[in-house]
Amino acid sequence: MIREGRRQGVELKPDSTHIAMTMNLSLDELASELGVSLTASKRDELHRRLEAEVSSIEPYPDAIKAISLLKAHGIKTGICSNLASPFGPKVREIFRQMDGYAFSFEAGVMKPDPSIYRLICDQMDVEPGHYFSDGSGRVLMIGDSQNCDQDGPRAVGIAGFYLDRTGRGTIHDLIEFAEMVVAHNGQ
Known part of the structure; x- marks a missing residue:
């Protein structure tokens, strides 16, 4: 356009x-x-x-496996994305099992605006920066933008992580992230 x-x-x-x-x-x-x-x-x-x-939109294979692993351990999952409206229904169709969706076209703001992170937390009934009532976890986020998925969430108390699929960063795929979250929750 x-x-x-x-x-x-x-x-x-x-x-x-x-x-x-x-x-x-x-x-x-x-x-x-x-x-x-x-x-x-x-x-x-x-x-x-x-x-x-x-x-043509297809999920990364590691996304499906990571979500399944998190869900199997009772961990809530959501999608927070800068997305134009025509793409929303397809993302929801592919990822039906999510506990929340915060899409920029619905929120009226884009990441890294703090309100989009608060929106996804509200939808999932979690409070950023605080342990859940059972003390077993925190609100974490991962994505492929350092500004939007690591730094932006951290500004509102969410532990943001950068997904670097090139292999140069700390976390290379979503399964690695999910395993880290599960291990953290087991402590």
């Missing part, structure tokens, strides 16, 4: 991506919000491309 706007010479706002990620808009509504004119053929093309992209 942004590329199409640029092609048309539309002066896009610096926060165009922010608009796409924090407003619950269809593709047509987003075009209107950004001031991008779509011909019928361009609209059809963008809808086809979006549909193809959404339908």
